[in-house]
Amino acid sequence: MDVNGPIIGVIENVVIGFFGFTAIIGALILVLQKNPVRAALGLLLSMVSIGMLFLAEGASFVGFVQLMIYAGAIVILFLFAVMHFPLGRQKRPRLPHMDAIGFLGVVVLGITMLINLALIFQSKLLASGFAPRLHPNIEVKNIGLRFMDDWIYPFELISVLLLVGVIAAVYITRGPGHLKNPGGDE
Amino acid sequence: MDLNLLQRIVPLIPLFPLAGWILIGIFGRRMGHKSVGALATALVFASFAVGVFTFITAMKAPGELPARLIYFDWVAAGGLVVPIGFQIDQLSLLMVGVVSGVGALIHLYSTGYMKGDPGYPRFFSYLNLFTFFMLVLVLAENYLLMFVGWEGVGLCSYLLIGFWYTNSAPTQAGKKAFIVNRIGDAGFIIGLMLLVTSPLAVPEHGTTEGLRTLSYQPLFDNVIHLIESDPATFTATLAPLVTIITICLFFGATGKSAQLPLYTWLPDAMEGPTPVSALIHAATMVTAGVYMVARSHVLFAISPTTMAIIAIVGAVTAIFAATIALVQTDIKRVLAYSTISQLGYMFVGCGTGAFFAGIFHLMTHAFFKACLFLGAGSVIIGCHHEQDMRKMGGLRKFMPITAWTFLVATLAIAGAPGLAGFFSKDTILHEAFTLPFAAGSAGQFAGIVGYITALLTAGYMFRLYLRTFEGPYLGDEHHKPHETLPSMTGVLVVLAILSVLGGWVGFSTNYQQATPIQAYLNPVFHHGVEAAAHYLEVEEVKSPPYVYMLVSIIAFALGLFLMYTYIRQNPEIQRNLKLRYHAVYKMLWEKYRVDELYANLFTKPGTWLCGVLWKNVDEHVIDDGLVEGTGRATEWLGQAIRPMQTGFLRSYALYIVIGVAILILLASV
Amino acid sequence: MMAFYVVAVAVLLIIIGAAGVVLRRNPLIILMSIELMLNGANLILVTVDRVSNTLDGTLFATMLIGIAAAEVAVGLAMVVRIFRDEPVADVDDYHTLNG
Numbered sequence: 001m002d003v004n005g006p007i008i009g010v011i012e013n014v015v016i017g018f019f020g021f022t023a024i025i026g027a028l029i030l031v032l033q034k035n036p037v038r039a040a041l042g043l044l045l046s047m048v049s050i051g052m053l054f055l056a057e058g059a060s061f062v063g064f065v066q067l068m069i070y071a072g073a074i075v076i077l078f079l080f081a082v083m084h085f086p087l088g089r090q091k092r093p094r095l096p097h098m099d100a101i102g103f104l105g106v107v108v109l110g111i112t113m114l115i116n117l118a119l120i121f122q123s124k125l126l127a128s129g130f131a132p133r134l135h136p137n138i139e140v141k142n143i144g145l146r147f148m149d150d151w152i153y154p155f156e157l158i159s160v161l162l163l164v165g166v167i168a169a170v171y172i173t174r175g176p177g178h179l180k181n182p183g184g185d186e
Numbered sequence: 187m188d189l190n191l192l193q194r195i196v197p198l199i200p201l202f203p204l205a206g207w208i209l210i211g212i213f214g215r216r217m218g219h220k221s222v223g224a225l226a227t228a229l230v231f232a233s234f235a236v237g238v239f240t241f242i243t244a245m246k247a248p249g250e251l252p253a254r255l256i257y258f259d260w261v262a263a264g265g266l267v268v269p270i271g272f273q274i275d276q277l278s279l280l281m282v283g284v285v286s287g288v289g290a291l292i293h294l295y296s297t298g299y300m301k302g303d304p305g306y307p308r309f310f311s312y313l314n315l316f317t318f319f320m321l322v323l324v325l326a327e328n329y330l331l332m333f334v335g336w337e338g339v340g341l342c343s344y345l346l347i348g349f350w351y352t353n354s355a356p357t358q359a360g361k362k363a364f365i366v367n368r369i370g371d372a373g374f375i376i377g378l379m380l381l382v383t384s385p386l387a388v389p390e391h392g393t394t395e396g397l398r399t400l401s402y403q404p405l406f407d408n409v410i411h412l413i414e415s416d417p418a419t420f421t422a423t424l425a426p427l428v429t430i431i432t433i434c435l436f437f438g439a440t441g442k443s444a445q446l447p448l449y450t451w452l453p454d455a456m457e458g459p460t461p462v463s464a465l466i467h468a469a470t471m472v473t474a475g476v477y478m479v480a481r482s483h484v485l486f487a488i489s490p491t492t493m494a495i496i497a498i499v500g501a502v503t504a505i506f507a508a509t510i511a512l513v514q515t516d517i518k519r520v521l522a523y524s525t526i527s528q529l530g531y532m533f534v535g536c537g538t539g540a541f542f543a544g545i546f547h548l549m550t551h552a553f554f555k556a557c558l559f560l561g562a563g564s565v566i567i568g569c570h571h572e573q574d575m576r577k578m579g580g581l582r583k584f585m586p587i588t589a590w591t592f593l594v595a596t597l598a599i600a601g602a603p604g605l606a607g608f609f610s611k612d613t614i615l616h617e618a619f620t621l622p623f624a625a626g627s628a629g630q631f632a633g634i635v636g637y638i639t640a641l642l643t644a645g646y647m648f649r650l651y652l653r654t655f656e657g658p659y660l661g662d663e664h665h666k667p668h669e670t671l672p673s674m675t676g677v678l679v680v681l682a683i684l685s686v687l688g689g690w691v692g693f694s695t696n697y698q699q700a701t702p703i704q705a706y707l708n709p710v711f712h713h714g715v716e717a718a719a720h721y722l723e724v725e726e727v728k729s730p731p732y733v734y735m736l737v738s739i740i741a742f743a744l745g746l747f748l749m750y751t752y753i754r755q756n757p758e759i760q761r762n763l764k765l766r767y768h769a770v771y772k773m774l775w776e777k778y779r780v781d782e783l784y785a786n787l788f789t790k791p792g793t794w795l796c797g798v799l800w801k802n803v804d805e806h807v808i809d810d811g812l813v814e815g816t817g818r819a820t821e822w823l824g825q826a827i828r829p830m831q832t833g834f835l836r837s838y839a840l841y842i843v844i845g846v847a848i849l850i851l852l853a854s855v
Numbered sequence: 856m857m858a859f860y861v862v863a864v865a866v867l868l869i870i871i872g873a874a875g876v877v878l879r880r881n882p883l884i885i886l887m888s889i890e891l892m893l894n895g896a897n898l899i900l901v902t903v904d905r906v907s908n909t910l911d912g913t914l915f916a917t918m919l920i921g922i923a924a925a926e927v928a929v930g931l932a933m934v935v936r937i938f939r940d941e942p943v944a945d946v947d948d949y950h951t952l953n954g
Contacts, residue, residue, distance in 0.1 A: 020864040031875035057905045102877035109847040110870040116854045126858045158921040165925030169932035833953030
């Protein structure tokens with residue numbers, strides 16, 4: 001992958017393999033844990049692993065963005081929300097059959113996706129390995145240039161979307177009343 | 187001949203009465219009856235005047251006829267170009283003269299006849315509209331414009347027959363007229379469509395080369411060119427088509443001109459006011475069929491089969507109607523069947539190739555039939571709206587002018603020598619035996635039938651005259667009849683004079699030479715007829731007319747004599763005769779039950795079919811099945827899918843997952 | 856070959872995330888599972904980018920992160936609002952929008 005020889009290549013493979021494994025573990029923790037705090041921590045593990053994977057592949061920009069925003073902000077937000085909720089006893093499920101049917105559905109999805117995966121196994125593209133890693137600075141620079149060039153429109157729209165998200169979040173939690181008397185009582 | 191001048195004034199001929207229709211239609215009630223009548227009549231006289239002027243101008247240079255006056259393109263689509271234009275030639279000018287001349291007289295008569303009728307303005311507006319359409323029909327230079335006039339006169343016939351629409355009989359009669367006419371029109375349209383899509387309508391040279399046309403001149407020139415240049419190919423490829431086209435066109439003519447099988451509307455049309463019967467159903471509209479056949483003589487002359495059909499239908503209709511007329515008691519009915527019979531003669535003339543004779547009889551018939559109908563109208567008014575002959579008699583004492591003009595017209599129609607009908611009828615019958623255009627011996631057949639019918643014609647017409655005007659008065663003693671207004675009797679006199687003099691244009695001292703009327707109309711017909719004769723490899727035989735004239739005179743005299751004797755008989759003997767031949771009498775009285783036949787054959791099944799379509803198809807299948815069914819199916823489908831909306835988040839998530847799985851599956855396949 | 860391994864991991868993440876969405880009843884866990892699926896998608900996008908030396912996928916993945924952030928904000932706000940006073944947060948309790 002890069003000019004530094006086969007030993008580096010081996011280290012890369014090990015790193016990728018390890019973090020791929022931990023990403024799956026994190027996901028399983030998330031889905032299987034009853035305790036929401038533990039589930040959130042599983043999510044954190046997954047996010048960090050994926051960030052590491054990005055870095056190992058050589059996508060430094062996305063990797064750091066992933067670590068900063070996903071692992072550093074979103075998961076924190078989830079933890080705050082989880083702490084907000086008391087941990088009550090889960091009742092007997094209202095739709096017991098749903099569990100079986102849902103499981104079946106997911107199995108179907110899994111099968112189709114894995115079939116697809118098998119089909120792209122032969123893809124020459126994936127067999128070629130990761131492209132030469134760009135110098136981190138240059139990579140960021142290129143991304144920036146592209147954003148300001150072809151992708152300016154989505155770029156701006158994302159900003160608007162984030163603004164809308166903020167306003168919506170505030171409004172939903174606090175309700176309409178507070179808009180009428182801004183400095184008034186709660 | 188100044189074509190520019192003609193181009194400017196000829197449109198006035200139809201446009202004067204059109205203006206009348208518009209003005210009287212809008213302002214009629216405000217104008218008052220006197221002004222309405224005067225305006226309507228004056229406009230038609232004006233048309234006649236312009237027509238006479240055109241005639242004089244045209245006759246100064248007859249070699250330049252036919253003159254086609256084109257104004258603008260009406261239809262220009264898909265290779266077919268149909269202009270709005272008029273054709274001035276001897277035939278159209280004669281027709282214009284008859285239509286506007288007799289029409290003007292009848293307008294004048296109507297000012298007296300319709301006096302006091304609340305619908306007076308409406309009547310004259312319709313009458314003017316009719317005149318407009320009829321003039322368009324005869325002046326048109328192509329089939330499509332003629333068809334506009336054709337349809338228009340049919341419409342006006344409906345409007346005028348059902349003029350007194352508050353009663354049910356006139357409205358039924360109007361409907362019947364229009365519908366039967368329409369059936370004929372369907373055949374006419376099919377004929378036109380076949381014509382316009384055939385190679386006949388694509389002239390190979392001339393001003394409209396390569397384009398499809400429905401104009402007479404290019405069309406007929408092309409046909410003549412085709413049969414002259416390559417007769418063998420024409421016989422092989424196009425002759426059958428021409429036969430079919432002409433049969434379709436003739437079918438339309440049977441509707442318009444009340445021949446078998448589409449004649450049943452004409453007797454019923456007598457429900458309309460008598461001037462309407464005179465104008466539309468004697469002098470003009472019913473003659474449109476004859477005019478059309480004469481105009482299309484090129485097409486007809488080259489199909490001997492069709493010509494035979496025309497001659498036979500004409501002859502059979504003539505005798506058929508004459509037998510019915512023999513026993514009718516309503517004066518207008520007798521005249522109606524007489525019209526059908528005389529129209530048969532005109533078609534015999536055309537069918538045997540003597541187109542000029544058919545047109546000649548058209549002209550004389552217009553004179554004496556109009557006189558007869560208007561005379562009958564005078565009788566009806568004079569007898570206070572009585573139409574039954576059995577309640578009349580001896581009216582000559584009360585209405586002398588009417589009686590004398592009626593007698594003159596009766597003699598004319600019966601074929602009294604020297605009067606109009608004699609010459610025209612004789613010419614037709616004479617030519618029927620000598621001209622070779624009808625296949626087989628159809629001509630001879632038509633001729634023989636024609637002579638028998640002439641005898642019957644003399645018979646029933648004299649019966650009509652004698653029962654009405656001679657003998658004892660059988661009507662109401664307290665309401666004696668009286669003579670009618672001068673506006674009416676004056677017209678009767680004019681028409682009677684025409685009935686006497688009008689026939690002499692058909693007389694010539696030397697039978698080898700053409701008669702004046704024949705010479706006049708020859709430029710229109712002779713090229714086509716000669717080309718047809720050459721193509722069919724037949725020859726016209728000229729024979730002396732004396733024998734034929736003699737037979738005509740015998741028929742007339744015999745008919746007159748027999749009827750006179752019968753009428754003069756003791757009522758006892760008359761009753762005995764009626765009893766002996768009761769079956770025949772009944773059949774004639776019931777008009778051979780043709781109306782009942784049509785009712786059972788067409789009307790009843792038609793009505794039944796409508797009922798079935800209504801109850802079963804429309805209500806059950808469409809209303810219940812399709813319309814309601816769609817609603818019910820939608821409702822059912824909705825209810826069937828309803829359980830999917832559970833309200834549970836997890837089931838929706840499941841649906842999404844399944845959907846994605848399907849999408850991935852489809853994408854990878 | 857490693858690229859295929861990474862994509863396989865991403866696919867597994869998606870499947871596990873889908874299972875979490877369908878099978879868990881705690882709304883927060885559901886939201887987190889959705890985030891997991893988004894991450895899986897991001898992983899595939901970036902990986903394909905890296906093997907083909909283009910940048911489009913990276914850009915799109917960047918934007919997806921932004922979208923995910925906005926979505927989390929709004930989603931959490933809704934969950935907090937709805938389940939604020941419930942003793943136990945159970946998504947199955949709310950099913951009145953049926954029929």
